[in-house]
Amino acid sequence: MKVPRYSPLPVLARAVRWRVFAPAFVALALVAGTTASIAAPTAALAAPGDDGRLAVLLFYKSNFHASHVQARQAVRDLATQLGTQYNLPVDIQETEDPAAFTTVNLATKDAVVFAQTGGVLFDAAQRSALEAYIRGGGGYMGMHYAGWSVGQSEHDVNPFYYRLVGAVSEGHPENPGVRPGRVFVPDTSHPLTQGVTASITRSDEWYDWVVNPAPNVRTLIEADESSYGGGANGSPHPITWCQKIDSGRSWYTAMGHEGSAYSEAYMRAQMKNGLAYAAGLLSADCSPPPPPAGVPVRYEFEEGTGTVGANSGSLGSIGSAVLTGTTGWSTNGILGKAVNLPGGSTANAVDLPDNLLQNAANFTVGFWVRPDTKSNWTSMFHIGDGLGGTGSYFHIQMQTQVSGNTGLAASFKAKTGPEERVYANPVRDVVANQWNHVAFTRQGSTGTLYLNGAAIASRSDLTVTMTGIGSTANNWLGRNGYGDAAFDGLIDDVRVYTSSALNGSQVTAMYNEGSAVRYTFNENTGTAAGNSGAKASIGAAALQGATSWAAGRFGSAVNLPGGAASSGNQVRLPDNIQAGLTNQFAVSFWARPDTLPNWVPLLQIGSSTDTFFLLQSGTNSGTTGFGATFKAAGNPAQERLTLGSGRDLPLNQWTHVVFTMNGSTGKIYFNGVLQGTRTNFPIGIGNVGVGGTTTANFIGGTSWGDPRFDGLIDDFRLYGYELSAEHVTQLYSGRR
Structure with a gap:
């Protein structure tokens, strides 16, 4: 069905045009207790071997690592070996031109291989084609620099690419940058570790991950940080992993800085398995590790x-x-x-x-x-x-x-x-x-x-x-x-x-259950609200304007009196409250509105009207109800999930509000019940701010000229991961 395009709104409600999606992007009405999704387009993919050949798109960039030459040669050699092994002719399209990433061209490929790629890679159409290809059953293989992001890279502008690779690095031990280190295989029975030496010491550049991917990927090879010194992730430190993404497959190794690596038997053994998996020739369980079993x-x-x-x-x-x-x-x-x-x-x-x-x-x-x-x-x-x-x-x-x-x-x-x-x-x-x-x-x-x-x-x-x-x-x-x-x-x-x-990723999962930032608002005096969350370095919130205290859902709460934007009646949250958040996060709070003007903000994390994450009531002058909106700096498009007309917070009663995001999927919950889902957000919390910096973070306020929130807010929490439906229910019931 078609998505309506809205005409410009009055200045205080901002001029907004809804993004018009291609027919394959279907917007569904969201109703209480149902999950409505906006599905990504899928390409008609040939299963590996169906056309009697092994077809690979070998994508590289020549301006980051001279070793792209040796990496590409290794891929060509390994593809030839797999062709012989599976009795398939091999067809390799080798290019550094992103124009190859079209729906039509990708539909002919069994796998795409990224050999030492870096920087911003694609335009919007190419990103959409790659995501549809992977989600529809395609395969990805990435090497070393594909996971690196200093300055702006594809990871920063394309949340799906971050998900596809699995992690991002912005640093590694230096002086020297390339040094000997031990790597080991935690599961020698896994299909993708067959023929790979169980433990070996070799020289490489050892990436540290901004967020350790261990809980979200199947780790195939780990790095022993104690063997090379200076590592920042601890244990486990994944260095090669695989993932399942909808119907598609992803394999990545951070090893391979130097050209000589690609002639090593060790590297070639893992790469051959990775290419076979990406191309659909070798089946393997690439689901993430299970959470800890029931606690005794x-x-x-x-x-x-x-x-x-x-x-x-x-x-x-x-x-x-x-x-x-x-x-x-x-x-x-x-x-x-x-x-x-x-x-x-x-x-x-x-x-x-x-x-x-x-x-x-x-x-x-x-x-x-x-x-x-x-x-x-x-x-x-x-x-x-x-x-x-x-x-x-x-x-x-x-x-x-x-x-x-x-x-x-x-x-x-x-x-x-x-x-x-x-x-x-x-x-x-x-x-x-x-x-x-x-x-x-x-x-x-x-x-x-x-x-x-x-x-x-x-x-x-x-x-x-x-x-x-x-x-x-x-x-x-x-x-x-x-x-x-x-x-x-x-x-x-x-x-x-x-x-x-428990293994390291399971211990990490226990730690991640704690809220990174929490304002209980139990002070009931003064203008500062302390952060009792796990990230103490993110400091106190400040009550501004005529914001005061009142009896809350639990103890005391902040009492926001509403008013015009010029009143400054809001709670000022610390700068960079979202620091470290990329493709997963969640916010939770209790709200009791007295009135709900159009476009009234409950939460903003951002820097200005050019870049933000907003939770609002009365969106589109109330015609689309409660909503969550993301906007990246310099991009005019605002990406929303709204609940629809009449679907908003009730007045004069407490409602528990939760928004979660994992990759491109965002969800809104009221009182423990899922209200709406969008599965194709092209941007997320990692795209908010200017260079990752946010300086306009508010409860009850926004950078826009909209009225301020009028009512009570209690127990605000920010998490660095997606809350499960069970966790949301427990929060609502007061058990967490």
Whole structure:
């Protein structure tokens, strides 16, 4: 069906023309409780081998790496080998002209190969053709520089390209840039690692990822950062991976800086598999790693009253946690509520069940902590017999003093013999007055310590086991069996996997569940609202104009009085609040409007009327209801998802509002229920701002001349990933 083109609107509501999509882009009306989508066009693709040949589009750029010459030769050689192996003639179209990216031409190809491409690559029509080709069943293979973005690159202007490659790098260790490093195959049984040496040390340029792709791709080869030094991602550090994108396939390796790499047997083995997969000749499971299985023991601390924290894990026989002394509750957890440990007497703690982790050979412990103060040797998690130095234990402590300050550490001690510790060098530790996620995994003799989703230390020669520690009746949060200072602060969401060591991407997934930015608006005084989220460096929000406080959905809320744009009645959010967000994010808040003028803003993240992300009510003078809009700098098009006439926030009652985005798909939820979906957003949060900088971020305000929001806003949260429907429901129900 056709999408109407709207005539210019009055100046305060801005002149907006809806983008008119080709017939294959269908806009569906959005109604409550249904998922309406705008589908991307698909090309009619020939399955590999259907036309009796192996057809490859080999795309390169000659102005970034001289090694494009050797990379292309390797692709030609490997395509010839695959043609012989599968009894197919080979047809390679080799070009650096993006004009080859048309729907008609791509429909004849089994795979596209990007050999050392860089910069901005395509125009809008070429981007659309590539996306339709991949989503419709085509294959992509990328090498090294295709994942690099310093200055402006295709990643910055084309969210789908970022998704296609899987990650973006803006740096790597220097001096020297090319250095020896160890790479290894985490799953030697995977079809795309067959013939690839399980572990090898080789020289290359080792990209760091702006956002670690491990949770979203199937990692085929990892880099061991400790082998070359200076890496910024920790473990896991994917270096070669594959993905499934709708019906299409993607394979990428960050290795291959120097031309000599492409004559290595190691590189050619992985590249041959990657080309076979991209072309559809070799089947493989390229789904991302599954999230952690059901948690055996989990204390969410959502009770908020009494002295018992229930075990909501799958092992119900392992009982509840008990608050002791004057330990209490807080509504300001990283995920909903938390326990509040006051420090002082060691009687102020949380008592965990006896014999937790007894005889466990492989296990994981993860939890969130927000210390108010820090002291030497303070335990956050302790399993032991309560006898201190004469007894046995496993515990995780802050500010350990092994040889000077050694910071965060995990320690094991049997009833006889010395302690064995895992800690970072240089020192890493939890930080006071902000949320920190701590995790420790034990796999046999190997223990790995994580802080905020990244591995900071590992040791492979541990000899003290949980069996050696024996029975334990003094298991606590917030204290240990010594006389060390009790923990002072908040602890939330303690998880114990009693028989499995999570991998790095699973630990990262646990960390990512925390809100990066959170304004609870519980101050109820002054003009500053503190950020209690995991990214403490993104500071406080400021109440401006006549904005004040009122009773909220939870505690207090900000009271925005509306008014003209000139009133400045809004909440000013910090500059660059979206820093680090690219193809995934989510926002969540509660809103209670008194009135809803046309185009009234609830949230803006942006820099001006030329670039922004907006959540608004009364869009298109109310004819299209509630909406989410993106605009990239210098591009006149505004890209929207709207709910339709009459689909907006109700007046004088609280509504929980969530917007999520993953790649090109955006979703709007009210009160835990999905209201609308758009699947072909051409831009996203990574395109907002000027050079990634935003300086006009508001709750209840905007850079436009529209009226300010009139009503209450409470509990604003910003996440660096797409919330699942279940997570949204839990937020609405108050469980997170």
